[in-house]
Amino acid sequence: MISYSYMDSIKNKVKNGDTLDENEIVSLYDSANLKDLGKLARGITDEISGNKVSFVSNLILNYTNICNVRCHFCAFYRKQDDSDAYTLSIDDVVNEIKKYYEPYGIKQLLIQGGVNSFLNLDYYTGLFSRIRDEFPGLGIHGLSTSELHFISLKAHVPVKDLLIKLRENGLQTIPGAGGEILDGSVRKKMGRPESSGKEWLDIMEEAHKLGIHTSATMMFGHLETSMDKAHHLLSILELQKKYHGFLSFTPWNFEPGNTELAREGYKYRTGGISVIKNIAIARIVFNKELPVIQSSWLTNGMQMAQMAILFGANDWGGTIYDEKVIPATGKQVGNLRKEFIINSIKQINMIPVERDNMYNSIKTY
Template identity: 45%
Template sequence: MPQAWGPIVERAIYEDRLSPRDIEELFRADLWELGAAAEYLTRKYFGNVITFIPNMILNYTNVCTIACRFCAFYRPPNHPEAYTLSVEEAIRRIMNMNNRLGIKQVLIQGGINPELSIEYYEELFKALKAKLPHVAIHGLSPIEVDYLARKHRMSYGEVLDRLRGAGMDTLAGGGGEILVDRVRKVIAPHKIDTDTWLNIMETAHKMGIMSNATMMYGHVETMSDWAEHLYRIIELQRRTHGFLSFTAWNFEPGNSELTRDVPYPLTSATLLRVVAVARLVFKNELPNIQSSWLTNGLEVAQLALKFGANDFGGTLYEERVIPATGLKMPVLTRDAVIDLIKGLGLIPAERDNWYKVIKVYN
């Protein structure tokens, strides 16, 4: 560990709580110093072990009425390219992927499709658990919970309780984007606001439903907004201890309305900065930080494992949202992830949905 840190980095390492202004100052610190400090804390908490999970994404529908300006995946109702998977087709795809590659988790993501009721999700979750009880359901997000609550005139707790009863294990962090309403009104004017997203997460956590936190940067937000976003997440975590992990990714221009205003993505160095600052802010209170290979690529995600990330994330088979932007995605197998982690001199470990290690690859 270096003997001397800059004042703000030293405060971040040794002080429990940082204000939004402190976090913004931290974001402006030297990148290599941030990386060294984040690496120091990560090795202190986790040693040399880097976790990952073999999983797939089920994009069950691309129909959505929210029409986020950054999304190239959604189609309005009745569009010729719109689709919704039947429960039978969804289960067939998941079983096929499990038979081919062996998965431990399904991340279920789609859109706000007005044709779907809570019974669709209950039928899907129950069928999946009946066929593949070892596969965890990480799915839906506060966005779908809010939609289902309004559609069925139920409380958030009632919706979450029914989804959990049908087999949902953990709640996904989709729709977080940037937790600043000024930004949200520009990039997703019809999406739930910051307080609603946080309220649904808090409701889930108090019911014993764990979730993950997310951040999508690189569009119309400022560094001050990054700081506010991390601050809101850690403040909720201190109240509930319900976030299992944090994942950040950059806005990927291409085929979306927002591309007209933001034609180029931020550099890969920005991901390293965000991951490092997240580690310094969250420390071990929100322990697991993913390296986020989906939009940034495998080499940058590998480097993020030396900038504060302790988890490589998932294999993400079948993901369709990012390819809709025109970005090509590699097919990532379990062996490829193991090799990437070993290439850094670190120890790969397969985990379950709750970040418990189930197999170490020494």
């Protein structure tokens, strides 16, 4: 257990805006008292956003499940010849958005799928420009770094030029998908290319240089160590200090159902203590450099999302309508309308604030 004097030194570094080193972060993961972590983390968040908790009316749209990467932690991907493989046409995507855009006041479209080698750049530019034209109030939060990397290679277009072209056709922000754990040896064990962690950081940096904002993520609860998580957080923090291009950070726990990692022995999802510990430590490490920490309710459920807010998160995330990736693991998440989010935030004496894709406030409840 970390001594009070040691925690005091951590608190002083946080107060002074000093960056924690990797060993200090590891000690927070392995030895710190959960109550102390929560108190410190929530105190930082109170200074950033007080008792306000933001959320967005969001639609997650998984346009294809065909993927040539086949990560060991993913239950969603399919091969081209699988009976349940699919790719939505541009018309299909537009028709799906129409179901929710006006009836539910959708402000953010999180659109991502698989690394589909049968799609070319014209599909994405045509898709984004059509969405921009037909749904002008919708912020396109689109494509993982894995998808962007493959599109770049297939189209023989540098990532920088690809991002410029996608932005011209309607892309507004880039999600943090593909972050997982950035360490190359961990990624190799998870069925990812060993260099894909650096690739994630490089693409995010290219986006930030262009003024395209992105999100950051971390997947925990599988075969990573505390040191792996420390390096992951510090890598994101280093990039954030250069450009301040990350709008938010979401730690989320590995869902083992129907995955290769589960068949390799990683059968159980991490518990609630791990969830709120990762929230709190992320807030402590990022301090005020990365102001928004999402509660990641999708993998953790409503009550754990409330606990995450009490331990330092200040954004609920978004509404859910017919999301497909998590249900592929066997975990049913259902749909979540904004009224339920508003009530859940109020239940813990916080003030719900609806936002748009760029984290601008729309309405306070």
